[in-house]
Amino acid sequence: MKISEIITGWYKKNRRSLPWRATRDPYRIWLSEVILQQTRISQGTAYYQAFVGRFPDINALAGASEQEVIKLWQGLGYYSRARNLHAAARQVVGDLDGMFPASRDELLNLKGIGPYTAAAIASIAYNEPVAAVDGNVARVISRLFAIDTPVNTPKGEKEISGMAETLLDRDDPGEHNQAMMEFGALQCVPVNPDCHGCPLNSLCRAFAEDRVAELPVKLKKAKIKKRYFTYMVISHQKHTYIERRTSDDIWKELYQFPLTEHDTLPKEEEIPGIVEARIGALPEMLFGGTPHELGKPRFSIYTHEQDRPQYSNEPHDQGKPRFSIHHISEPVKHQLTHQLITARFVHVEITEKGFRAPVGWERVPPEKVGEYPLPRLIDRYLEMEDGAPG
DNA sequence: TACACGTGGAT
DNA sequence: TATCCAAGTGT
Incomplete structure (x- = not known):
């Protein structure tokens, strides 16, 4: 069996039921992805519900004041996300005639949408065959192939994203990407993963080499x-x-x-x-x-x-x-x-x-x-x- | 390219 | 208590 099939099979049994998984609306998927940037699901879910309730579509979001959007975002952190979200909504409504970008390349032109978010939206909402690489995916891949190039460097990112493209199930990229992320979030966790209960352990090079704990390698951050x-x-x-x-x-x-x-x-x-x-x-x-x-x-x-x-x-x-x-x-x-x-x-x-x-x-x-x-x-x-x- | 940008929870 | 981390992006 291919790696993607194993992880997707695992996903079908273990996936969490989350609000944004019940829709194909690109706007709501976008909203969920931005809210979840660098943010735990447990923290972001209530905000997603609040935003969907107050701004059910992109016109509602574009029509609001920036201050109201930031106020609803209060407590979530990284407030540039809220400012960019609002600015992007106005980009779409004002410059794109309300037509939400329908490809990864076009999505990248929106404020607050980078490589990950563009790929996630494009694959989940439009079935575009592009790999979405977030922290979870990087961890899974770095362990599977024992890649010890620091993942937070351009070189490491290229290695990881190259492998992610290779692994991608092009027939169902949205499902594949979500499965990869969920697998990283629940099974291939950062600390003390349950490798013996892992359906990929026989294919995992880090497990074979007993290097799971040391991967992925990350360069240390700046001083506080x-x-x-x-x-x-x-x-x-x-x-x-x-x-x-x-x-x-x-x-x-x-x-x-x-x-x-x-x-x-x-x-x-x-x-x-x-x-x-x-x-x-x-x-x-x-x-x-x-x-x-x-x-x-x-x-x-x-x-x-x-x-x-x-x-x-x-x-x-x-x-x-x-x-x-x-x-x-x-x-x-x-x-x-x-x-x-x-x-x-x-x-x-x-x-x-x-x-x-x-x-x-x-x-x-x-x-x-x-x-x-x-x-x-x-x-x-x-x-x-x-x-x-x- | 390295660094800044929030918050809350886990270890 | 200290450190790390969590569905990254912008500059």
Whole structure:
């Protein structure tokens, strides 16, 4: 029996019943593939259901605002996928007269669709005989043929994809590709696979050579960088302020409380100065400080705990806004693939009546913050705050 | 080409 | 706790 037949036979018995396997609609298959990029099925399934429910076809997706799409994507990570998904929907509706690309080569022209996703859609939706190589397939092939070229290099990728094309069942490429991926996901798992119960063990070179555990070979990733954020949760006349992240950095197009970043973790007693630098440094014209207020506190700390640090009140500088710091959170850690973020949330009350937000800040009622797309770090903070106010 | 881009679960 | 990983793509 050929390898493809064995794996397909295994697949027919072991395949999971998944929502996107019940359709041939290219749009829904595309949606599922993008959601599942670098994402576990257990995490992505609910998002797929939500997207299909809210955007049942590509016209609905193209007609939505980017912000709404990102909001629905919130918590899934890799937000460029959401931006590209939305942009691609508009490409299809606007430039292609609503005709979804029907070949791998055409699919590759859409934002967010690369070699894997193009092959997956083309084979599953259109029966195009192209091999889809994802992490699962690469692992299966590297073990079957004991390929120890690092799979995350161009050379390794070519070797793997070459073998994938050779193995491909051209009569039923969609079924074949899904079988390969499912086999990798359930049988040929990364750690401690059940090789003795594997229908391919007699054909597997890695098994024969006892090298299963060392394959596939991957080049190690870049070192994790540490970043330190201070978020200012501002209270001003029953409103707070948020800003949109626009630079090419993490969380692009998501919202956050006004943020100052540091090279090292600031001590708690440094926080007032940090807030001062951000809020107090705004153009003094905007705050309407008046001379008769000289001598009043520029900022102050309120705390009911005796052993908390106390900060002396400094004389009020003319023209600077007055504010009070009500709470400084402990540092909160948030782990990303290449970054470890340590953040503090500082509750700042601006008591200056003439305060006007600078350009880029959006003035919103606190209860509306949750309607904006937020990084998990901030969303989680909001959840905590809801549970324990103050 | 090497690296950045999120999150949550497994080991 | 640290590390790796999961249906990759864009620059």
